[in-house]
Amino acid sequence: MIFERLADSLRTAQPAALVTRLDGPQTGAKLLVHVDTAWGDLGTSGLTHAATQEARALLAAGQTAIRTFGEDGEPVGMDVRVFIQAFVPKPNMYIFGAIDFSRAMARMGKYLGYTVSVIDARPIFATKARLPDADNVIVAWPDDFLASAPVDERTVLIILTHDVKFDIPLLHVALRTTAGYIGAMGSRRTHANRIEALRRSGRSDAEIARISGPIGLDIGARTPEETAVSIAGEIIALRENRRGGRLIDGTLPVHNARLADAML
Amino acid sequence: MIFERLADSLRTAQPAALVTRLDGPQTGAKLLVHVDTAWGDLGTSGLTHAATQEARALLAAGQTAIRTFGEDGEPVGMDVRVFIQAFVPKPNMYIFGAIDFSRAMARMGKYLGYTVSVIDARPIFATKARLPDADNVIVAWPDDFLASAPVDERTVLIILTHDVKFDIPLLHVALRTTAGYIGAMGSRRTHANRIEALRRSGRSDAEIARISGPIGLDIGARTPEETAVSIAGEIIALRENRRGGRLIDGTLPVHNARLADAML
Numbered sequence: 001m002i003f004e005r006l007a008d009s010l011r012t013a014q015p016a017a018l019v020t021r022l023d024g025p026q027t028g029a030k031l032l033v034h035v036d037t038a039w040g041d042l043g044t045s046g047l048t049h050a051a052t053q054e055a056r057a058l059l060a061a062g063q064t065a066i067r068t069f070g071e072d073g074e075p076v077g078m079d080v081r082v083f084i085q086a087f088v089p090k091p092n093m094y095i096f097g098a099i100d101f102s103r104a105m106a107r108m109g110k111y112l113g114y115t116v117s118v119i120d121a122r123p124i125f126a127t128k129a130r131l132p133d134a135d136n137v138i139v140a141w142p143d144d145f146l147a148s149a150p151v152d153e154r155t156v157l158i159i160l161t162h163d164v165k166f167d168i169p170l171l172h173v174a175l176r177t178t179a180g181y182i183g184a185m186g187s188r189r190t191h192a193n194r195i196e197a198l199r200r201s202g203r204s205d206a207e208i209a210r211i212s213g214p215i216g217l218d219i220g221a222r223t224p225e226e227t228a229v230s231i232a233g234e235i236i237a238l239r240e241n242r243r244g245g246r247l248i249d250g251t252l253p254v255h256n257a258r259l260a261d262a263m264l
Numbered sequence: 265m266i267f268e269r270l271a272d273s274l275r276t277a278q279p280a281a282l283v284t285r286l287d288g289p290q291t292g293a294k295l296l297v298h299v300d301t302a303w304g305d306l307g308t309s310g311l312t313h314a315a316t317q318e319a320r321a322l323l324a325a326g327q328t329a330i331r332t333f334g335e336d337g338e339p340v341g342m343d344v345r346v347f348i349q350a351f352v353p354k355p356n357m358y359i360f361g362a363i364d365f366s367r368a369m370a371r372m373g374k375y376l377g378y379t380v381s382v383i384d385a386r387p388i389f390a391t392k393a394r395l396p397d398a399d400n401v402i403v404a405w406p407d408d409f410l411a412s413a414p415v416d417e418r419t420v421l422i423i424l425t426h427d428v429k430f431d432i433p434l435l436h437v438a439l440r441t442t443a444g445y446i447g448a449m450g451s452r453r454t455h456a457n458r459i460e461a462l463r464r465s466g467r468s469d470a471e472i473a474r475i476s477g478p479i480g481l482d483i484g485a486r487t488p489e490e491t492a493v494s495i496a497g498e499i500i501a502l503r504e505n506r507r508g509g510r511l512i513d514g515t516l517p518v519h520n521a522r523l524a525d526a527m528l
Contacts, residue, residue: 057486058486060486061486061487061490063486063487107375108375111371111372111375111489112489112490112493113487113489212510212511212512213512214511214512215511216510216511217481217483217497217501217508217509217510217511218501218506218507218508218509218510218511218513218514219481219497219498219500219501219504219506219508220500220501220503220504220505220506221500222321222322222324222325222327222504223325223327223377225375225376225377226325226376226500229376229493229496229497229500230497230500230511232493233481233483233493233494233497233508234483234510234511236483236484236485236486236490236493236494237481237482237483237484237510239484240483240484240486241484242482242483242484243482243509243510243513244481244482244483244497244508244509244510245481245482245507245508245509246476246480246481246482246498246501246507246508247478247479247480247481247482247494247498248476248477248478249482249507250482
């Protein structure tokens, strides 16, 4: 039953995690977790619930891992290990504009596990030689490309075209997608001009608020690599509903504490 | 005279930037910039001053670049290009603890231009095979190693030992250095315990405040790579005296706007 559902998930490219219990009498018990539903039972309802939550967190990151819980799912417990196998297609990062900076951004995208495509209408700039880390280098008009490209909630759009002529049509298309991140590079003034142009052509403030501009976290990035760190940080923070800032300044638990523990 | 001083800088491994004017009647005029002093003249005092500031910013990042100014150093001007050649040894990143996460952190360190060394007392873990991106993998006690390692303001210390037995002696040594970044991984509780132990052995609050713990920016990092982004962002933000929130939430100019413009 669970394997049939898993086969369905794989056939329809739906993200799914298969959880297998590794300890105790119910060793081998299985759970199939989707973003919005789950099937199966790991032995106790607490463990099933905790493992479901953890599996969804790993689905969001596209990661497979072993996690350890108490018998009833206690997060600090060490009784039961579960193996959480994520079946998730890699998310897409589309970088619009084959400028010098695109190379550093493409490398960062690969580091974070994205399938990276760079799109530029100019064949001289959009070359694999200039962008060795990109999976795809595509010569196309950015808005035309995006209008027919696969986009879902995990898709990241990074707009480096930096020219109202190109980026306004592109932003119009971007706002019609469900992309999880829409970032546009430029100064505050450039972005204010963009907002004005989008408003004039009927985009609402709520739509415009989906655009991260100026792009990135406020870390004072100076180099292309540092700018890519700033953008990567914002992509992750938005996905996790965080505002950035230093952990030392906050009081919430460190989100990755369990991960860090698991790695030690 | 300037070349002699440059030779001195190179011989003593002191960071230095050689600035050359590329436009106008004083084309070829030169300026040698150290962190705390400068020699030479680019034509106007405003231009000399602006180029000196910019050269120091590039020294901090270890970067060489062309910058454009007005004739009297106006930042938005386009009259004069200057070539700023930084002569800076790569900064050191020391990662203490060869845990699984160290691999992702080492790769991030290389991406940002550090010479990366991973130090661990356990020969089974401290191997080049487990840490392919590290420049050096060193089997040594962390505190012994750091007591004799070269450290300056650009040096980054990342402490992953995650065990009071190792990390308290190491933090004592770290606080005696001038390292620009001292980060220690662990939960808020782990870090509270560390602070307590350091206080008991006489460290002041001002000293303890140099330690970034919990380490990193609050982006909800889930994977080793995302955690490395969070730490990299904090390293840059601290160097630049930024707090790491989203640029979209701020009102200050985007620090890298000139860089971004130069790249387009």
